[in-house]
Amino acid sequence: MQTERLGSQGGPACPTFTSKRHSMGVCSIHSNPHREHILATGSYDEQVLLWDGRNMRQPLSETKLGGGVWRLKWHPTHEQLLLAACMHNGFHILHCQQALEASGGACPVVASYILHNSLAYGADWSHLSLEEAAPYSPVAAEPKESLTESGGHLRIQYESPTASFDTSLEDDAGRYIPESIAAPVFSSKEDAPSLSCLLASCSFYDHMLHVWRWDWTPEEAQQEPVQC
Structure with missing residues (x-):
């Protein structure tokens, strides 16, 4: 692995490290978009x-994930x-707060997604x-079914080789509508905020794309990882 500096003509001159x-x-190499210098x-x-x-002699943390990290x-x-x-x-979500605070140690896995039947790429x-x-669509004058009355339509999120599938609710413009419109996504349990994320993952030989939702609270970082 090398980091490079630019020469006078704008091209790479020689590795800095x-x-x-x-x-x-x-x-894979990915710089943290929120923390300068972290990658x-x-x-x-x-x-x-x-x-x-700023100090590439020693990594902040090392985490073993049991599969080649692509x-x-x-x-x-x-x-x-x-x-x-x-x-x-499979796919894993790491919680890296301790490493970002220079506390050392491996980053705990807070969730894993293992429903793909091929290489996780x-x-x-x-x-x-x-x-x-998402904003509701205008209610039709003569709705024909309950989904039309609620201003949403069911859409299959993904279909696996075993023919199992998940659905999501979307409006007429194709925008995702969360399952609980009235309830806020950020709730409180002893003042601990929660987070809901939408993710996409794809696998190699079976040509599959899965879209899945992950709901998480920070206190779960100290518990066993959740398998989706």
Whole structure:
């Protein structure tokens, strides 16, 4: 793994740092969009390493995930959450707060998604906000069914090789409507906020794309990981 500096013509001149901390090929590198200097690397050696670009001699943390780490994605709004696609071992969400605070130790896995039946290759967070309800469509003059009365339509989110499927509710413009319109997404349990996220994952040989929802509260970072 190398970081490079630009030459006078704008191209890479020479590496500013070279690391062989990973024992096998590096597959993914992703800079944290919220924390300057913080980046994550994933490798065939099944390790996720977090780094501070100001001191690349030693990683902030090392986390073993049991599968070659092909893709890494930081959450678009929550700096401590990192999504990893781990080839033969599914998809995992890491909670990296302690590492970001330079406390050391592996990042705990707070959720795992294992419903794909092939190599876990691609994964990303949706930038669609679930914090605010999508606007309702005007109610039809003569509604023919309850879904029309509520201003929404059911849509299959994904279908797996075993023919199981999930559905979501959307408005006439195709925008996602959360299941509980009246209830706020951020609730409180002893003042602990909750988070609802929409994610997409894809696998290699079966050509499958899955869209799934993850509901989480920060206190779960100290508990056993949830399998979706």
